[in-house]
Amino acid sequence: MLHIALHFVVPLLAALAFQRPRWRSAWLILVATMVVDGDHLLATPIYDPERCSIGFHPLHTLPAIVVYAGLFLLPLMFGREPDRRALRPNARIVHLVGLGLLIHMALDGIDCLGM
Numbered sequence: 187m188l189h190i191a192l193h194f195v196v197p198l199l200a201a202l203a204f205q206r207p208r209w210r211s212a213w214l215i216l217v218a219t220m221v222v223d224g225d226h227l228l229a230t231p232i233y234d235p236e237r238c239s240i241g242f243h244p245l246h247t248l249p250a251i252v253v254y255a256g257l258f259l260l261p262l263m264f265g266r267e268p269d270r271r272a273l274r275p276n277a278r279i280v281h282l283v284g285l286g287l288l289i290h291m292a293l294d295g296i297d298c299l300g301m
């Protein structure tokens with residue numbers, strides 16, 4: 187239960203810390219990345235509290251996590267407005283999707299440490 191709450195609270199803290207004054211839309215995007223858990227539908231049983239998601243479910247494997255890191259980093263390098271400060275709107279969304287997925291993998295990974 188705490189684990190699920192953290193999937194809402196940690197993105198909220200990240201949005202408040204890094205995305206003011208647009209923290210609400212940032213939080214929405216970060217929380218929306220929880221759809222990545224759709225890959226649990228491929229497993230039997232769909233949910234097993236004793237199973238570590240990282241490295242088991244296809245969207246929770248290292249190659250996927252490398253892609254998420256790219257989604258997070260590439261907009262920072264190539265998605266800036268001409269004034270070089272703010273991210274372009276689409277780049278901001280991609281960046282936040284990457285951040286949300288990395289936060290998700292980190293939280294799932296921390297959950298695995300106790301197994």
Ligand SMILES: [Zn+2]
Nearest residue numbers: 223239290294
């Ligand atoms: Zn997950």
